[in-house]
Structures are given as C-alpha cells and as structure tokens.
Amino acid sequence: MNDAPQAPPGPIFPRWFDRFVKLLGLLLAGGVVFAVFMLAYAGSPSTLNVGYQPDQPVAYSHRLHAGELGIDCRYCHDGVESSSHAAVPPTATCMNCHATVRTTSEKLAPVFSSHRTGLPIRWVRVHDLPDYAYFSHEAHVRRGVGCVSCHGRVDRMEVVYQHEPLSMGWCLDCHRDPAPWLRPPEAVTKMDWMPDGDARETGERIRRELGVDPSTDCSTCHR
C-alpha cells in the first residue's frame, strides 16, 4: 500500500450493529404499515368530514322544529324540488312564527336583530361539495332519494352535522346501484319512512316507475 494515512484497525461496525439493523428494518416495515393505515383510515373522508358540526350563529334546534314540532323540511328549505339548491331560509321565514312565538327569547336575539336591520344571518354551511362537482337537489328529490339518505336523521340533531362522507366514491355507490335507496317521491322528506318489506324490491319498482337511470359519466357531475 502507499503512504496514505491508514484507517484505524478493526471492523468498521461493532458487533451489535447487525441486530440494530434488523430492528431498524422491523421499524421501517412497521412504519409502512402505519403509513398505509394513516392513508386508508385517517385520511379518508369518513374520518375527516363525517361529524363536521360547526357552531351556528343561532342556537337553532332541528330536533325541536323538524322532530318534535314536525315541520316539513320544505317549509324552510323551499325550492329543493324545483332547483338545484335547497334554500337556506331568509330571516323572514323564521319570523312567520317568531313574530308571535317566544318574542322575548334571549336565544332568538340574532334573528330579531337580523329582521330589524335587514342584514341576513350568517349561517355556517355544513354540507359543502367541491366547486367542480355539480349537484342538483331537484334531480334527486324528485326521483325518490330521501333527505335522510344524504343528511341523516336531521330530526334528531340538536345541531346539524355531516352524517355521510359525501365523497365521490360514496356518490358513485348509489349512482351505480340506486335501488336500495329509493322511496316514493311523496315520502322524501319523511325522516322515519321505512319500506314495506324489502328495500330493494320497493326501490326497483320505484326505479321502473320514475325511470331512474343515473349516469356515471364524468360529465354528469363535472360539467
């Protein structure tokens, strides 16, 4: 060898290093499993989006109004059968009753103030689809898809939260096989409606009657 500086004697790595490398390999394998779990479970819309329950400016209870008092969904969310949007009601809708009911309630102060000033109440949107997804309430509600299918038992929610993932795969599940989710159009807003007998049988019948044949083309939703 030449006169270059010599390396220190002995092996480069100590004897325990091989066991350490094995452990490292196991940790790495565990890390991969963990990453897959995180992506599959923690990153999925049913973990991230379901249960989204923002604070609303008014302590409005769907359980009281839609549940106990039995007000039909369409009383407030009108237009749901004739337009793509289900309207969030203006303050005037509240005042139809609250002009005479509980006029001194502390909880209703924001509603009265909105009514006085004409400034709308800033409701926080719960169910928000991406801008590139075109969704029509009319198309669904008039073909026998119940409110409950997408929004859950709103009549039992004190404060509304997101009940379904509203992911594309979830939409496609129904678009590919709508039958089990269909009901007579007159029952769409009935939260506790149950089919007589088999849901698929009923659904198939309704599907034939209404000609429900949902498309899965890209351009159906992404226009």
Add this chain to the structure above:
Amino acid sequence: MTASVVPVSRDTSPSRDNTVEDPARRADLVLDGHDYASVTDAICGIAERKETPTAWKIAFLASGGLVTLLLLMIGYLVFTGLGVWGINRPVGWGFAIINFVFWVGIGHAGTLISAILFLFRQKWRTSINRFAEAMTIFAVMCAGIFPAIHVGRVWMLYWVFPLPNQMGMWPNFRSPLVWDVFAVGTYATVSLLFWYMGMIPDLASLRDRATTKVKRIAYGLFSLGWRGSHRHWHRYEVAYLLLAALATPLVLSVHSVVSFDFAVSQIPGWHTTIFPPYFVVGAIFSGFAMVLMLIIPARKWFSLESFVTARHLDNIARIILVTGSIVGFAYSIELFMAWYSGNAYERFAFLNRALGPYSWAYWSMVFCNVFVPQFLWSRRIRKNVKALFVIAILVNIGMWFERFVIVTTSLSRDFLPSSWGHYTPTWVDWLTFLGTFGLFFHLFLLFVRWLPMMAMAEVKAILPEPEPAPAARPEVPPVPAGCLGAVAEFADPETFRIACGRVREEGYRDFDAYSPFPVHGLDRAMGIRRSRLPLLVFGGGLSGAALGLALQWFTNAVDYPFIISGKPLFGLPAAIPVSFELTILFAAFGAFFGMLAANRLPRFWHPSFLSERFRRVTKDRFFVGIDAADPRFSAERTGPFLASLSPLSVEYLAEHPAEGR
C-alpha cells in the same frame, strides 16, 4: 475463464492499437499491463482524491446553477399554469413530450450495455457499463420530470398510480399513457437495482481503502457488508445473469411503450406499426452517442485510456453506425408506406414534414442521423477521438430533432385544415430543457467524484491471471484467546482454487473462499450446489404477471367499469404492456432481494473483518477462511494445515481478548 487457465504473459508493448483483429489471439481490453492492484488503485484513486479538482468545482457550480434554473422554471410553471409554455391547441404536447422521449431514449444505452452485451458475452462492456448505467439512471430522472409537470396539476400526479381512493376511481389501463408510467417506472427501478448491485463489490473496495471515518461508514453502509465470499459471488452471478436476462426485454419494451403513446393514436404520421422498432433503435442510437459524448472527455480527464481503449470507442462507433443506418432505413420506410398506403392524410403528413413549415427540423434530423454517421464507415474516423466526439454531439442533436419533428409536425397539421396551428416554444420551454441538462451533468459529476466509475470487479475478471506463486509455507502465529477462525491469504487465483479444493477434501464444511472478483471453477472445488435463486425469480415473475392481469381486470372491468372510446372493459392485448412490466419488476425484485436474503446480507460485522490483511480481499488478494464453528476446526491443527497450502500468510481471527467470545 476455466479452471485450468494457462497463464499468459501480459503484453506490455507500447502499441496501444488494439483495434487490429488478430485471429491468433484475443485483443486486450485493458492495456498497459494492469494487474488487480493497479486496477483498484486507478479506479478508486479517482473517487479518493483529497483535493477536489478546480475544473470539477466549476462544472459542479455551473450545472448546479442550471439545476436552480430548472427548479425556478418548474416553480414558475406550477404557480402560473401551463400557459407559460408554448403548447396550445392543436399542439398540446410540445417540448415536454419531445424532451421526455429524448431523455428516455438516451437512457437506453446503459441497460443495453449492461444487459444485452452481457448476455452476448461482450467483455468490452466491463469498463463502460457502470458509466453507461449511471447515465441511464440520470437520463431517466430527467425524462421523468417532463410528463410529471406536463399534467398541469402536479399535486394530483399520484392519480396515475392505481391507489384506492375516496373517488372510487382507477387509472384507465387501456391508455398507453398509463402503460408509460409502468414502463418507465419499471425501467428506472430495474436499472437502479442493476446499477447498485453491480456496484456493491466496488463500494466494498472503496470501504476497505477509506481512511476517514465518514467515508468508512458511508461506503460501509452502502456496500452492505460485502466481503467477497465465494458463496455470495455464486448467487450474485446467478442474480446478475437473471437481471440481465430480465432487463433485455425490458430495454426493448420501454421505448416500444413510449412509441405506443404515438402509435396507438390516430394522428397521421403517428399511427404506424413501424414505431416500436423504429423508436427502440433510435433510442439505442442516441444512447450510445451520449455514452461516447461523456466517455471521451472522461477518459481523458481521469486518464482512463488503458481501460476505455481505442477498441471500445471503435465498438461504440460501429453500433452507432449500424443503428444510425437502421434509423435512416426507418425514415425511408415511413415515406414509402405513406405513399404505398394510398392514404391522403398519411401522404400529406410526410410531405408536410419534408416540405412544410418545419422542414428545417426534418432536414436537420436527416443530416445528423442519417448522413453524419456514415462517416463511421471509415476506420480513420473511428480512431479519431475528436471526430467521434463531434459525431456523437451531432447524433444527439439529430435525435432531439427527430422527436421534435414527430411531435410537432403531426400535431400542428392533422386531418382538418381549419384546426391547423403552429407551435413555437417559449423561453420557459427552452430554459426548462436547458435545466435538465444541468441536472444530468450535476448528478454525473457527483457520480464521478464519489462512486467507482468502472466495474472494477468485472474488469479484474477479464484480466489475464497472474502466474501461480511458488510453493511457500509461512509461519503460523500463536493461537489467540477466543479464536473465531483462521484465514489464509493468497496472491493468485490458481493457488487459491487448489487450496479451496484441499480444504474441502480435508473434511471442512464451515469454510469460505473470499476473492475480489468471482473466481470461476470454485463451485465444484467448494462443493457449492447450483443456487435455487432462479426459482424465486420465476415465482416473482409469475406473481407479477398475475398481479398485473388481476389489477387491470378488477379495476377496469369490475370495480370501475367505464367505457372509453368503445373499447372493451378488459382486453388481453391492452393488458399486456402493464402485465409485462410488472412481471419484469417483480422478477427483478426476486433476483435482487433474493440474492441479498440468501447471502444473509446486509451483514456489517463478520469475523473476517477482524483481520487487517483481509481488507485487500476487495483489491488483489484471495482468502480461504475456516470458521471455528466447524466440527473439524482445531486451532492447533487448522493453522498449520492452511500454511501447507502455499499461502502468503495465515492468520487467526479473534476479537480483543477482553471482549471474549
């Protein structure tokens, strides 16, 4: 080499012309009388330089500047949008795809040299294969950038992979663009494995010569504890051969699949069956030109003329001549078929190429690719390094123009004159392209500075064997406490081979032979049975094929049935490319990881590393080691026995006595 090699005295004559064919003897592939030690010193010496050469620093900074430019251009593109490029209707592909095909093409020479020339036993490949493989990997990296940024929304790129997702969607496996992802991905992975696997013994050489702590640990980690064991070499050679056999169809498939991006569409000038072979040969053509372009300056700067000889350059030049002529033939066949098909659009497409607004590009292409290589018929030019360098540059320019012509002329004027357009690249296009050259050279400079530039172990295997040492009986040292085994050191393969046989005849089983390169004829002497690695590789290939077919059938026909252009949901012909690539990928994993697992590597600590002399096992010495675990081992008897085999030295292995056993 065979077990009974007649030692040949090395030709140390001053003549360096090994291009002359002499039927009486094989031409030398390594000149200047190199031996095992001097090969190691020459190649490792390049990576071991204490002082970084100023020229290297300047080149590194310059290419680093271009890498910065590339990153800036990509950033500008991502934050602004694809409008910063010249692409628009009707030319939607432009520079991104031109440069992608250009770089992928360049990347073809590396694996071709490593794999196909290996299968054909072309021994001259050994001094250029490492170099060419590195070039391949860096070129594929440059290529991969372009389709990735061409998709527009870079952050959605993972959509090209079949990952389960909340959208319930899968990639469309009937599209050649998805085949491309699999082909280029497999190619990059297998090339990387091939490159790295070939480099393991050479990294061990660097490890054993390293003097600084950082280098010892870094080379030590990447060489996976390689110790030149013949039991390892045996599986290593099987795995290497299998990888070569797998990489050979892979090389041919990759550019075929790239050509499908064009050929499967209906655009006039693209929709032809000649595309796959025409692309593959063009890729080899440009790849070899790039090898020449890099190796000519490198052999001068690093004084590698005795390894990359005139004969090597001559061989490369011949391949360029042959492939260039095939490319020329393909151009003429394209013209002929356009005329012969009687298809008005096809005829127009080719007339437009030769006489239309981009005719300057077409004729540049013909000049560089067809006319220029014809000079290589001349022996004088093939031996003129400067002329070769100029030809290589021109060929690369020509091949870039070929991709420009194919992409631009066909897209800019298709069936409907009302939709014709003109494509002009913007400054962002040009600077991005320039930036990838920066990336390519930047990585290449890092490679030549820190890694073994030539496959030393393979070069050593093609050197003539030295004369067997005269009989000797070295002194046996006293037996230390906690003896883990004994090693005997040899200076030539023949004495070593005989010694291995004797050790086995003596009844030892827990012994091993260590050498700087695979010494042939040892398997029988040591009683090593043929490795079962091929079965594992076959299993890997089968599971890859099954996975490929199942994946495409399940995703496209069952879980996400979607009719596109009236194609069947699952059709075997369309499923072949992806299944093929996965077959190769899994089989290659089987070969590489199977080799490592069967050899129980990485293993960073081994008793033989206790010996100082053993560090030369990755340079020029051969060792026979007997483990203390062998039932016949007894320090008193085994040491003298080893000394009787004519070694240079005999040594007992023991840790520091305080540590004990």
